[in-house]
Amino acid sequence: MEVEDSYWTVPALEWGRGDSRVIRRATYLDIVKTYIEDVHRLRTTGEVPSLTIYEMLLMIPGGGGQRLGQRLDRAEANGSLAALALLPGPWHDAKTREDKLRLLKLDQVAQEEGMHTQLYAAYQLRYGDRGLSSNIAVPSVVMHSNSTQKVRENEKPNLFDSANVVKVIGRVIVADAEDAERIARIHVRKEPNFGGLMDSIISTVDNEHWRQQRQHLIEAFMPLSSLAKIMPVSLARAKECSERLREMAEKGPVDMSNFLLHEAQAQLQLALLGVPEEIMEETNAGIRQTFMLSPDAKIGHLSEAMKGLMKLAREDASVALPSDGCPVRGPLSRALQTGHFASSTDYGNLLLILFAGHDTTGHTMTWLLFELARHPEIQQQVQEEVDHFFASLCGRDPSYQDLSGFDLLDRCITETLRLWPAVANGTFRQLQFGEDLKGVGGQVQLPKGTFVTVTNWCRHRNPELWGADADTFNPWRDFSQQELVRVGCPMAARTPQSARFSPFAHNPRSCLGKNFAQMEMRLILSYILGQFSFSLAPPYDSLKDVELKVAETDSLKFRGINKGGTMGPMDLERGGSVCSGERFQIALKLHVQPRRA
Numbered sequence: 001m002e003v004e005d006s007y008w009t010v011p012a013l014e015w016g017r018g019d020s021r022v023i024r025r026a027t028y029l030d031i032v033k034t035y036i037e038d039v040h041r042l043r044t045t046g047e048v049p050s051l052t053i054y055e056m057l058l059m060i061p062g063g064g065g066q067r068l069g070q071r072l073d074r075a076e077a078n079g080s081l082a083a084l085a086l087l088p089g090p091w092h093d094a095k096t097r098e099d100k101l102r103l104l105k106l107d108q109v110a111q112e113e114g115m116h117t118q119l120y121a122a123y124q125l126r127y128g129d130r131g132l133s134s135n136i137a138v139p140s141v142v143m144h145s146n147s148t149q150k151v152r153e154n155e156k157p158n159l160f161d162s163a164n165v166v167k168v169i170g171r172v173i174v175a176d177a178e179d180a181e182r183i184a185r186i187h188v189r190k191e192p193n194f195g196g197l198m199d200s201i202i203s204t205v206d207n208e209h210w211r212q213q214r215q216h217l218i219e220a221f222m223p224l225s226s227l228a229k230i231m232p233v234s235l236a237r238a239k240e241c242s243e244r245l246r247e248m249a250e251k252g253p254v255d256m257s258n259f260l261l262h263e264a265q266a267q268l269q270l271a272l273l274g275v276p277e278e279i280m281e282e283t284n285a286g287i288r289q290t291f292m293l294s295p296d297a298k299i300g301h302l303s304e305a306m307k308g309l310m311k312l313a314r315e316d317a318s319v320a321l322p323s324d325g326c327p328v329r330g331p332l333s334r335a336l337q338t339g340h341f342a343s344s345t346d347y348g349n350l351l352l353i354l355f356a357g358h359d360t361t362g363h364t365m366t367w368l369l370f371e372l373a374r375h376p377e378i379q380q381q382v383q384e385e386v387d388h389f390f391a392s393l394c395g396r397d398p399s400y401q402d403l404s405g406f407d408l409l410d411r412c413i414t415e416t417l418r419l420w421p422a423v424a425n426g427t428f429r430q431l432q433f434g435e436d437l438k439g440v441g442g443q444v445q446l447p448k449g450t451f452v453t454v455t456n457w458c459r460h461r462n463p464e465l466w467g468a469d470a471d472t473f474n475p476w477r478d479f480s481q482q483e484l485v486r487v488g489c490p491m492a493a494r495t496p497q498s499a500r501f502s503p504f505a506h507n508p509r510s511c512l513g514k515n516f517a518q519m520e521m522r523l524i525l526s527y528i529l530g531q532f533s534f535s536l537a538p539p540y541d542s543l544k545d546v547e548l549k550v551a552e553t554d555s556l557k558f559r560g561i562n563k564g565g566t567m568g569p570m571d572l573e574r575g576g577s578v579c580s581g582e583r584f585q586i587a588l589k590l591h592v593q594p595r596r597a
């Protein structure tokens with residue numbers, strides 16, 4: 001039954017708002033079949049798939065709408081909803097089966113729209129007894145996959161392990177700061193919901209397999225031995241990008257989201273992967289559009305890029321890690337060459353890096369410019385700091401260690417990571433053993449196997465943890481030394497984290513790429529803020545003085561759109577209709593004015 005079910009992860013065709021993407025069931029089955037067979041071939045022969053999960057989602061948006069009733073019945077029968085009874089949440093108001101189905105559909109639409117993080121904050125305020133500190137439970141429609149299991153040597157993977165199976169679960173949103181930190185640190189096992197990334201470092205549900213990958217890949221991200229060595233490539237690109245921006249600004253307002261996502265993808269490919277510039281330029285936009293599920297995306301762009309980049313990573317003899325004893329070049333490609341992991345692991349890691357390595361950083365820089373455009377007085381102070389930074393170099397290029405010379409820029413980046421956490425979801429875990437956490441009127445015990453989400457959104461904007469101005473951009477707030485994000489100085493490479501703050505998730509399963517992100521953000525931002533001033537262009541100027549609140553669920557009032565795992569600014573000009581909700585686009589148009597001749 002489970003196997004047959006995997007073929008029927010049918011999108012929500014019958015009750016959706018739009019019908020432009022309705023596809024025939026037979027076509028749908030063909031697409032899913034191709035994907036499953038491709039992944040199976042990757043796992044057994046190493047052949048790179050002709051279709052990525054993102055392209056599959058472009059063709060068959062939505063998921064799980066049909067047979068939702070059966071899925072609900074099955075979940076109720078097998079105990080997957082147990083957590084919903086233990087903690088406050090909307091389930092307690094659902095008296096009838098219809099009420100329950102309505103809640104599940106609401107969750108699906110919110111996920112499609114990228115509005116679920118705000119919905120959960122609204123649930124906390126409505127049902128919890130401790131505001132945004134309340135741990136709650138929500139019913140959720142998820143896609144789980146066995147492809148997140150490690151492929152073991154001499155084991156023949158099952159064809160259907162590659163399928164994404166739609167399920168209904170009770171999900172616990174862990175928002176109490178102490179509970180969040182403890183659970184993220186101890187329960188390292190992931191929820192199997194990143195099936196498209198196979199058994200990569202971020203998605204594997206096998207803790208030992210995760211540890212081995214982490215131990216191997218980390219060399220590419222070592223601050224002094226690797227990142228400082230590839231910084232000249234990053235620096236050259238940061239200089240080039242400010243010239244590119246100058247040309248674009250001459251033609252009118254610039255979509256800085258698109259610009260910065262492009263630059264983050266460029267940094268990643270050129271510096272970390274050692275990809276030649278012409279290949280980077282050729283693949284950059286197509287890769288990003290597909291990840292964004294943009295209407296401009298073309299089927300084949302991402303999968304073709306993956307084929308080319310996998311080949312480069314496997315065969316390029318010029319890439320090197322610090323331990324090779326020669327000049328470091330494209331260290332992450334070299335790490336993929338030398339890991340001797342299964343093909344699905346390498347493929348998953350490359351796909352993950354192309355995604356997580358650019359849009360997190362691109363969105364963070366975009367949100368920072370958005371806030372600086374809303375606060376011109378802070379922008380001017382950052383620019384003065386940048387001017388001082390370059391003046392102190394007396395004409396030479398900055399070194400990695402020089403990047404420790406910022407203070408306000410560090411604070412602005414930290415505050416942006418708090419207010420607009422690119423990974424607003426935080427981290428998805430599955431409890432490895434029974435765990436006590438705060439419920440209404442005392443502790444409750446969650447059983448082993450419960451799916452928990454340690455979200456960043458509600459903790460980062462909780463007034464109990466940050467004060468009454470939690471929804472406001474204030475780079476001078478009282479960050480602790482453990483929270484402030486720095487680069488290039490002793491201790492800077494540690495993960496910025498506390499019980500209330502975890503933009504890169506908590507150790508030990510925290511972001512692997514944080515130090516690269518810190519370096520590239522300082523380079524790009526210092527060059528562009530040194531040369532240009534930014535202000536909101538229409539229609540974004542309507543947001544100048546608007547208070548953007550944590551639990552605003554009206555998508556027509558501008559919010560961050562949390563699509564595909566990361567949160568960017570909603571495109572106010574383009575929408576997009578999908579079967580089970582609006583698939584919003586991401587954009588931010590700013591006026592870009594040169595500061596100096």
Ligand code: HEM
Binds near residue numbers: 503
């Ligand atoms: C501002 C930028 C970034 C932010 C806010 C960020 C945030 C995060 C977060 C919250 C996680 C945990 C996700 C989860 O548990 O599901 C994570 C994991 C990860 N990130 Fe980042 N990230 C950023 C940049 C990068 C970059 C530039 C790279 C690579 C070039 C990268 C590579 C990774 C990897 C490989 C993991 C998985 C680590 C593991 O499971 O051990 N990230 N990141």
